[in-house]
Amino acid sequence: MFADQMSAAITEARTLTRLDDLSRAIWQGLNASAVTDEQAQSLAELLHARRSIVRGDIKPVGIPPGRRSIFPPRRPQRPPLRPVAIARRRHLAASGGLPPSLACKFTVGELAALRIVSDEIRQGGRCDRSLAEIAARAGIRRTTAQNAMRVAAALGLITIQERRRQGQKNLPNVVRIVSREWLQWLKRGGQRSKPIGFKKADPTDKEVREKGRSGIPPSASDRQHGHESHSEHPKKGIRLSRGGFGEGSAR
Numbered sequence: 001m002f003a004d005q006m007s008a009a010i011t012e013a014r015t016l017t018r019l020d021d022l023s024r025a026i027w028q029g030l031n032a033s034a035v036t037d038e039q040a041q042s043l044a045e046l047l048h049a050r051r052s053i054v055r056g057d058i059k060p061v062g063i064p065p066g067r068r069s070i071f072p073p074r075r076p077q078r079p080p081l082r083p084v085a086i087a088r089r090r091h092l093a094a095s096g097g098l099p100p101s102l103a104c105k106f107t108v109g110e111l112a113a114l115r116i117v118s119d120e121i122r123q124g125g126r127c128d129r130s131l132a133e134i135a136a137r138a139g140i141r142r143t144t145a146q147n148a149m150r151v152a153a154a155l156g157l158i159t160i161q162e163r164r165r166q167g168q169k170n171l172p173n174v175v176r177i178v179s180r181e182w183l184q185w186l187k188r189g190g191q192r193s194k195p196i197g198f199k200k201a202d203p204t205d206k207e208v209r210e211k212g213r214s215g216i217p218p219s220a221s222d223r224q225h226g227h228e229s230h231s232e233h234p235k236k237g238i239r240l241s242r243g244g245f246g247e248g249s250a251r
């Protein structure tokens with residue numbers, strides 16, 4: 001039973017540190033009589049072969065000479081028109097994909113990549129686009145998009161779920177936003193909660209105040225002459241004043 005467990009663990013080991021721990025466990029099991037000498041020897045041989053594979057000394061069958069993988073090499077991704085790509089990344093970076101307190105921690109190219117990710121998450125709840133596709137949409141290189149994901153994950157803003165497949169090309173990682181500040185920002189549509197600056201006075205505020213005092217809105221002539229204290233009698237056409245009789249009036 002112990003030998004079968006150790007054999008499965010050695011086959012699934014992917015690092016040299018893990019293999020060293022399994023080697024110590026094998027000899028400890030031999031001292032405790034958990035395995036026989038023959039089983040310990042076979043486990044040690046299996047461990048040695050697995051260590052060679054992890055180190056890269058032994059490569060899987062089918063890799064052409066001079067190649068590190070069975071898959072074709074990745075072609076360098078370059079934009080057809082560099083000025084168009086630069087304008088695109090600047091536009092995306094300035095469009096407000098992240099709140100200002102978080103956006104200040106990224107470069108222009110990284111902000112453009114995170115804007116593409118935030119748009120995908122806003123629509124479907126997650127982003128499963130490949131790094132090459134995100135870079136093409138943002139007008140940046142693949143390494144820039146990769147650096148943006150690493151920095152955002154290190155800051156605790158996103159989670160990255162890897163989807164590895166043995167013997168096949170891995171599926172694109174699944175990215176999700178876990179930052180509460182970023183999620184609230186996307187929920188508001190990337191707008192500030194409160195405007196910065198003073199409130200602009202409405203030109204009709206004075207008229208509203210005058211109407212509130214007298215109950216009658218001021219006429220156009222009153223607004224033009226600054227609410228003069230003189231008024232014209234509606235019947236006799238006599239110009240009166242608050243302080244006394246006006247010119248041309250009979251005493």
